[in-house]
Amino acid sequence: xxxxxxxxxxxxxxxxxxxxxxxxxxxxxxxxxxxxxxxxxxxxxxxxxxxxxxxxxxxxxxxxxxxxxxxxxxxxxxxxxxxxxxxxxxxxxxxxxxxxxxxxxxxxxxxxxxxxxxxxxxxxxxxxxxxxxxxxxxxxxxxxxxxxxxxxxxxxxxxxxxxxxxxxxxxxxxxxxxxxxxxxxxxxxxxxxxxxxxxxxxxxxxxxxxxxxxxxxxxxxxxxxxxxxxxxxxxxxxxxxxxxxxxxxxxxxxxxxxxxxxxxxxxxxxxxxxxxxxxxxx
Amino acid sequence: xxxxxxxxxxxxxxxxxxxxxxxxxxxxxxxxxxxxxxxxxxxxxxxxxxxxxxxxxxxxxxxxxxxxxxxxxxxxxxxxxxxxxxxxxxxxxxxxxxxxxxxxxxxxxxxxxxxxxxxxxxxxxxxxxxxxxxxxxxxxxxxxxxxxxxxxxxxxxxxxxxxxxxxxxxxxxxxxxxxxxxxxxxxxxxxxxxxxxxxxxxxxxxxxxxxxxxxxxxxxxxxxxxxxxxxxxxxxxxxxxxxxxxxxxxxxxxxxxxxxxxx
Numbered sequence: 001x002x003x004x005x006x007x008x009x010x011x012x013x014x015x016x017x018x019x020x021x022x023x024x025x026x027x028x029x030x031x032x033x034x035x036x037x038x039x040x041x042x043x044x045x046x047x048x049x050x051x052x053x054x055x056x057x058x059x060x061x062x063x064x065x066x067x068x069x070x071x072x073x074x075x076x077x078x079x080x081x082x083x084x085x086x087x088x089x090x091x092x093x094x095x096x097x098x099x100x101x102x103x104x105x106x107x108x109x110x111x112x113x114x115x116x117x118x119x120x121x122x123x124x125x126x127x128x129x130x131x132x133x134x135x136x137x138x139x140x141x142x143x144x145x146x147x148x149x150x151x152x153x154x155x156x157x158x159x160x161x162x163x164x165x166x167x168x169x170x171x172x173x174x175x176x177x178x179x180x181x182x183x184x185x186x187x188x189x190x191x192x193x194x195x196x197x198x199x200x201x202x203x204x205x206x207x208x209x210x211x212x213x214x215x216x217x218x219x220x221x222x223x224x225x226x227x228x229x230x231x232x233x234x235x236x237x238x239x240x241x242x243x244x245x246x247x248x249x250x251x252x253x254x255x256x257x258x259x260x261x262x263x264x265x266x267x268x269x270x271x272x273x274x275x276x277x278x279x280x281x282x
Numbered sequence: 283x284x285x286x287x288x289x290x291x292x293x294x295x296x297x298x299x300x301x302x303x304x305x306x307x308x309x310x311x312x313x314x315x316x317x318x319x320x321x322x323x324x325x326x327x328x329x330x331x332x333x334x335x336x337x338x339x340x341x342x343x344x345x346x347x348x349x350x351x352x353x354x355x356x357x358x359x360x361x362x363x364x365x366x367x368x369x370x371x372x373x374x375x376x377x378x379x380x381x382x383x384x385x386x387x388x389x390x391x392x393x394x395x396x397x398x399x400x401x402x403x404x405x406x407x408x409x410x411x412x413x414x415x416x417x418x419x420x421x422x423x424x425x426x427x428x429x430x431x432x433x434x435x436x437x438x439x440x441x442x443x444x445x446x447x448x449x450x451x452x453x454x455x456x457x458x459x460x461x462x463x464x465x466x467x468x469x470x471x472x473x474x475x476x477x478x479x480x481x482x483x484x485x486x487x488x489x490x491x492x493x494x495x496x497x498x499x500x501x502x503x504x505x506x507x508x509x510x511x512x513x514x515x516x517x518x519x520x521x522x523x524x525x526x527x528x529x530x531x532x533x534x535x536x537x538x539x540x541x542x543x544x545x
Contacts, residue, residue, distance in 0.1 A: 010370025014363040025400025094292045112526040117519035134323045216335035222393020247514045
């Protein structure tokens with residue numbers, strides 16, 4: 001026997017898996033979003049009613065949820081970049097090379113805590129009798145403890161905590177690939193440290209920022225746990241709205257339509273960032 | 283602008299950032315040793331009371347076992363499928379290579395919530411029940427792009443030349459793959475496997491939507507959370523964290539050894 005011919009069929013099992021358990025479910029969901037529940041049975045009627053419900057039902061609750069989601073996600077992405085960039089920069093240029101790997105692993109260690117547990121931990125920190133309040137009241141900076149959980153602030157804080165670690169990783173990976181000689185050349189040509197950073201290092205590191213920011217956007221806008229645990233139910237984000245339809249109402253058609261809207265937003269973000277990536281390279 | 287001021291500011295920023303990153307973890311771990319009922323200051327421990335409770339909690343230990351099972355099983359599947367696809371696409375130019383790669387990477391841009399819901403709808407329609415198998419199937423979907431990308435990036439020209447040399451010496455396809463390609467790729471295969479296992483082990487939404495009676499640990503913790511804050515949750519969370527850290531340390535060690543051997 002000469003061989004298995006793996007080169008000609010090796011990709012088939014993976015493609016079959018992706019087709020059966022990813023593409024097919026998406027098509028099923030698309031069809032579900034144009035179906036109706038008639039007398040407890042779901043029937044494909046090619047209706048756009050579910051999308052109409054997204055726009056008008058419950059006095060714009062769903063459109064509001066979309067707006068909230070986009071606002072929280074954009075804010076999260078910007079803040080995470082602002083926190084992570086200096087951190088990645090310090091790791092790449094200030095920490096001695098032989099310690100870098102160790103410091104990097106330590107810096108993103110909490111990345112490996114369970115996602116549910118991480119949000120829960122922030123709840124402990126932020127609650128009315130939590131660590132921060134006890135510290136602030138104890139130091140006399142605050143007269144009365146302030147509950148900081150169940151708010152948009154808490155959601156964004158929880159998100160930034162997680163995604164700053166992710167972005168530190170992508171930006172660091174990009175920074176260490178930039179050759180030192182570029183900065184030295186800039187310095188030789190008379191640029192001061194800030195000019196060298198602004199005109200050389202920063203533009204060259206933008207691909208790492210773009211990759212991390214895109215991942216942050218996709219993962220944050222689709223996340224249900226963080227807003228549910230930290231944000232509470234005072235204001236609804238889109239994934240929470242989807243889960244509400246699934247849970248209490250078992251309204252699969254509406255949940256599917258809402259998910260399609262969510263996917264559309266991510267696609268738009270992808271197209272925007274793909275263009276930005278190309279511009280960054282030129 | 284003095285360089286010393288810059289250096290000082292750097293270390294200060296690093297300190298503050300690390301405090302921010304570690305604050306919730308430290309609070310979590312410390313108050314798992316709380317004596318009282320509330321996992322908030324003042325700390326009145328150390329006590330192992332809640333740890334004992336976690337270890338005796340059948341839901342948690344079952345969830346732990348289920349999570350390990352799903353994590354290791356789905357990671358093995360994702361790594362095998364990812365390797366086969368990466369090998370075929372890296373070693374032969376297929377007419378639709380671009381499309382294949384796009385399809386294999388596509389799940390990475392779709393929220394877990396949407397993937398889970400789509401699977402739920404499909405399984406409902408086909409009359410397939412919720413189970414650990416269903417969770418595992420979903421986890422292979424989300425991990426396949428990662429294992430494929432990691433392994434594809436490691437199958438470059440350098441490795442292809444070594445494989446060609448083995449072919450010239452008369453080795454069969456099977457022998458080249460088993461005795462040349464797989465051993466060469468060993469660190470990448472392990473890294474892909476462990477990353478997939480860790481992500482699956484911690485995944486919530488798909489596990490939540492695809493499970494009914496047998497649930498994984500994140501789902502158990504989620505349902506415990508509904509009854510409010512408790513040091514028992516802290517202990518359970520610390521346990522999960524400790525296991526993840528062990529896995530990460532193991533990968534780091536293996537990669538470090540692989541790099542050292544390569545030099």
